[in-house]
Amino acid sequence: MTVGDRSQFWHDYLEMMPREELESLQETRLLRILHDCHASSPLIRELWDKAGVAVSDIRTIADFKARAPFMDKDTLRDFRDRHDDPFAGLVRRDDPRLRMVSSTSGTTGDSTPLPHSLRALSESAYQRYYFSLGARSGDYILHTTFTFRVGHRHTGPAEGGLIPIVLDHSPAEIPRIVEASLRFRPTVFTTMSSPLLSAFEDYFETVAIDPRDVFKSYKVTIFGGEALSVRQRAIAQGWGLELFEVMNLGDVSIAVECPMHDGAHPHEDLALIECLQPEGSDPMPDGAVGEMVVTMLADPMLPLIRFRTDDLVVIDRTRCGCGRTQMRYKMMGRKSDQLFVKGVQILPAALRPLIDSEIESRAGLFQIIKPSATAEVLRLRVGHNPANLQTSAVDYQARLERKISGALSVDVSVELVSDAELLKLGPPHKIPRVAKQ
Amino acid sequence: MTGLTGPVIVGRYLDHGRAEFYPLAEPEVQRVSRGLERVLRTYDLPARSHVLVTSLASQVAAFMPLERALADMHMIVSNADASLFDVPRVVMYVRRFDVRAVLGIAPAVLDGLAAQGHDPAALFAGRVVWATPEACARLAPAEGMTLRMWSELGPAVGAECVHGGGLHVSSEEWSCTVSDQELVLSSRLPKLVGFKAHRTGIRVASMERVCPCGNTDIRVRIA
Numbered sequence: 250m251t252v253g254d255r256s257q258f259w260h261d262y263l264e265m266m267p268r269e270e271l272e273s274l275q276e277t278r279l280l281r282i283l284h285d286c287h288a289s290s291p292l293i294r295e296l297w298d299k300a301g302v303a304v305s306d307i308r309t310i311a312d313f314k315a316r317a318p319f320m321d322k323d324t325l326r327d328f329r330d331r332h333d334d335p336f337a338g339l340v341r342r343d344d345p346r347l348r349m350v351s352s353t354s355g356t357t358g359d360s361t362p363l364p365h366s367l368r369a370l371s372e373s374a375y376q377r378y379y380f381s382l383g384a385r386s387g388d389y390i391l392h393t394t395f396t397f398r399v400g401h402r403h404t405g406p407a408e409g410g411l412i413p414i415v416l417d418h419s420p421a422e423i424p425r426i427v428e429a430s431l432r433f434r435p436t437v438f439t440t441m442s443s444p445l446l447s448a449f450e451d452y453f454e455t456v457a458i459d460p461r462d463v464f465k466s467y468k469v470t471i472f473g474g475e476a477l478s479v480r481q482r483a484i485a486q487g488w489g490l491e492l493f494e495v496m497n498l499g500d501v502s503i504a505v506e507c508p509m510h511d512g513a514h515p516h517e518d519l520a521l522i523e524c525l526q527p528e529g530s531d532p533m534p535d536g537a538v539g540e541m542v543v544t545m546l547a548d549p550m551l552p553l554i555r556f557r558t559d560d561l562v563v564i565d566r567t568r569c570g571c572g573r574t575q576m577r578y579k580m581m582g583r584k585s586d587q588l589f590v591k592g593v594q595i596l597p598a599a600l601r602p603l604i605d606s607e608i609e610s611r612a613g614l615f616q617i618i619k620p621s622a623t624a625e626v627l628r629l630r631v632g633h634n635p636a637n638l639q640t641s642a643v644d645y646q647a648r649l650e651r652k653i654s655g656a657l658s659v660d661v662s663v664e665l666v667s668d669a670e671l672l673k674l675g676p677p678h679k680i681p682r683v684a685k686q
Numbered sequence: 687m688t689g690l691t692g693p694v695i696v697g698r699y700l701d702h703g704r705a706e707f708y709p710l711a712e713p714e715v716q717r718v719s720r721g722l723e724r725v726l727r728t729y730d731l732p733a734r735s736h737v738l739v740t741s742l743a744s745q746v747a748a749f750m751p752l753e754r755a756l757a758d759m760h761m762i763v764s765n766a767d768a769s770l771f772d773v774p775r776v777v778m779y780v781r782r783f784d785v786r787a788v789l790g791i792a793p794a795v796l797d798g799l800a801a802q803g804h805d806p807a808a809l810f811a812g813r814v815v816w817a818t819p820e821a822c823a824r825l826a827p828a829e830g831m832t833l834r835m836w837s838e839l840g841p842a843v844g845a846e847c848v849h850g851g852g853l854h855v856s857s858e859e860w861s862c863t864v865s866d867q868e869l870v871l872s873s874r875l876p877k878l879v880g881f882k883a884h885r886t887g888i889r890v891a892s893m894e895r896v897c898p899c900g901n902t903d904i905r906v907r908i909a
Contacts, residue, residue, distance in 0.1 A: 335782035343734075348757065350736070350764045350783065352775060360778050367757070389696070393743065396772070400739060400765040401750040403695060414696040414707070415746040422744070425698075425705060432707070433696065
């Protein structure tokens with residue numbers, strides 16, 4: 250499908266406004282939300298008071314970037330523990346606007362609470378993406394998300410007149426997904442994950458069903474949970490599915506790829522995004538790897554203000570081929586997932602194609618063993634399907650060690666376990682990519 | 687003319703264990719929501735109480751109306767999957783927040799709690815707990831919680847009020863009869879998928895109309 254087929258946006262002006270106007274809009278929203286958050290969030294008040302910054306000191310985005318203090322998940326945990334406040338000071342329990350509390354996945358530690366007003370920002374954000382990718386009122390969408398942190402609300406699709414067919418995110422549900430696809434002919438599949446795609450691969454190898462027929466109505470397949478590999482995109486393409494990656498926008502909202510597949514577009518009218526030195530506060534130029542720092546511009550119930558996300562990204566603010574003037578970014582990995590082996594930086598994304606390109610480990614399940622920030626040897630726990638072993642497990646282990654070592658120029662030690670064993674580490678849509686032991 | 691427009695959601699109901707697609711129109715969701723709200727109000731939960739809902743995505747036909755009711759009652763709502771994997775989130779919400787009610791507890795949640803060394807009696811003490819019939823049976827020996835039953839009944843949904851003694855099923859939505867001790871449902875109002883004398887496979891011990899809570903929705907006691 251060409252970009253031209255999908256050139257209509259849910260908000261044409263917002264998606265394509267000149268960047269100067271976008272920045273002016275951001276500034277207006279920023280100044281407004283800062284006043285609100287300072288008044289309603291004990292955490293923001295404490296942080297800013299401690300930093301000696303008054304909201305009245307901030308008159309422009311430049312002021313904000315120069316003076317506003319940072320926060321991260323540890324800031325939230327610290328406030329929560331010191332004040333015995335489950336909301337981590339983000340909101341007051343008695344704020345009448347507070348209607349819902351969701352939480353992060355807890356992949357990097359214990360879950361962080363995310364308070365919301367009557368609806369989460371991501372609900373409307375999804376609808377913007379569905380529309381821009383071609384879904385229209387009356388279309389069915391196959392909805393099999395791996396967690397439903399904001400419940401059975403489906404307000405985003407309702408805004409767009411889309412009809413969700415809701416199924417569990419489980420390999421056991423695949424026959425039902427196939428049945429729903431053939432019966433209702435949905436145009437959107439949300440969300441495909443690594444384990445589900447792998448389960449589809451196994452399924453289609455054992456049944457006399459043509460995946461291209463099953464999936465022929467889909468215009469959009471949202472892929473999430475973790476980074477999409479080249480192999481996965483190719484497999485889906487072979488079934489007639491075009492995958493669009495969804496990424497977390499620092500727990501403020503989400504960002505989804507456009508048909509150019511050159512990064513995900515966040516909604517910059519809803520969040521101010523900075524890309525900074527991972528260990529500092531200087532801005533990184535577009536095209537260079539930095540840590541994403543986000544500021545909520547839309548919902549004062551979730552006052553993540555200058556929130557260091559731990560996500561390493563590369564940002565591009567040039568006009569996109571899809572027509573958007575809003576930025577796009579590529580996710581490079583988590584800062585806390587980095588391991589330095591004899592000075593060489595290792596991130597899960599670099600390992601994925603080396604592992605999932607082997608038939609034995611095509612599910613791409615593996616963990617980096619990281620007892621500390623540096624190591625002499627790269628230790629990996631790699632999943633495999635014993636039924637796919639071409640020789641012995643010992644031979645495969647040695648072959649994999651040689652391959653990864655050759656590609657990354659570090660010593661490698663692989664512990665081979667079954668895919669099933671690693672999947673137990675769930676949640677179902679992904680496994681922790683880094684383990685202490 | 688049924689007055690129904692198209693579906694707003696396609697969920698599923700279980701027909702003798704087999705999942706069948708279940709499209710619902712907006713008026714259906716609203717009616718089920720009102721029926722559940724009548725039951726929820728008997729617990730006298732103050733507005734802005736924190737309520738945790740545990741469910742599976744596929745149970746949307748039952749839980750979307752429930753969450754609408756909670757929103758209309760101005761509750762603060764959190765969600766967790768009713769699965770082994772999401773037990774840490776259940777524990778986190780209940781322990782950290784002043785959760786007054788936990789709705790939708792299923793056997794998988796109890797299995798997950800046991801596997802991770804949590805005692806549900808201690809975790810849920812002092813709270814309203816709606817549990818499926820099987821989970822209810824497992825929790826019954828525990829004391830200190832207001833344990834009541836909640837269940838999908840084929841295409842219908844039933845929940846016990848604070849007085850217990852059977853699952854209230856919306857009498858606007860369903861005509862309930864018993865045949866050979868089996869619950870038989872017929873839809874009373876227009877639905878996208880209508881049911882006529884639908885045998886649910888669910889064994890019924892008794893049915894009563896009058897309830898101390900003042901709700902005239904029929905009460906179905908599962909055998």
